[in-house]
Amino acid sequence: MHNQPLPQPPCLLCHTHEENHNHLFFQCRYSQMVWQALLLKAQVHWPTIPWMEAWDWASTEYNSGVQTKMMGLLLGATIYCLWQERNRRFHDQHFGTPQKxxxxxxxxxxxxxGTLRERDEMPESLRSCWNIQ
Structure with a gap:
């Protein structure tokens, strides 16, 4: 028996690179299309950093109440949805589009x-980009 590591399976979102968390969440073509659209909408410049450093960067860069919550939601929801998409492809052979x-x-x-208590204190630019009344 050999002690060679098993090859990593290809990314289920792009099928071109080895799957790992950094690739899946930030470097994959599919993920990048999602991030580009959301960051443009949120008017956020996201540095090219490994996924493990993303939370630290977001909490340091955006440390005012509502902005911090928006960044936490953006980061958490995007990673969660990318992971869900990966699992749907693996388990159900269901393929969603980046646009969806x-x-x-x-x-x-x-x-x-829209349900935050601080909604009234939310900057107009933030309300406008997410279409919050």
Missing amino acids: MIEDITNLIRDKL
Whole structure:
């Protein structure tokens, strides 16, 4: 018996690279399309960093109440939805589009931000980009 590591399976979202968390959540073509659209909508410049550092960066860069919550929602919802998409492909052979995921995440963030107690204190730019009344 040999002690060679087993090869990693290809990414279920792009089928071109070895799957690992950093690739799946940030480097994959599918993930990048989702991130680009959401970051443009949120008017956020996201640095190219490994996924393990993303939470630290977001909490340091955005440390005012509602902005922090928006960044936490953006990061958490996007990673969660990317993982869900990966699992649906693996278990159910169901393939969603990046556009559908972008729409779902946008609706999720808008709904969550719209229920915050601090909604009245939310900057108009934030209310406008997420279409919060």
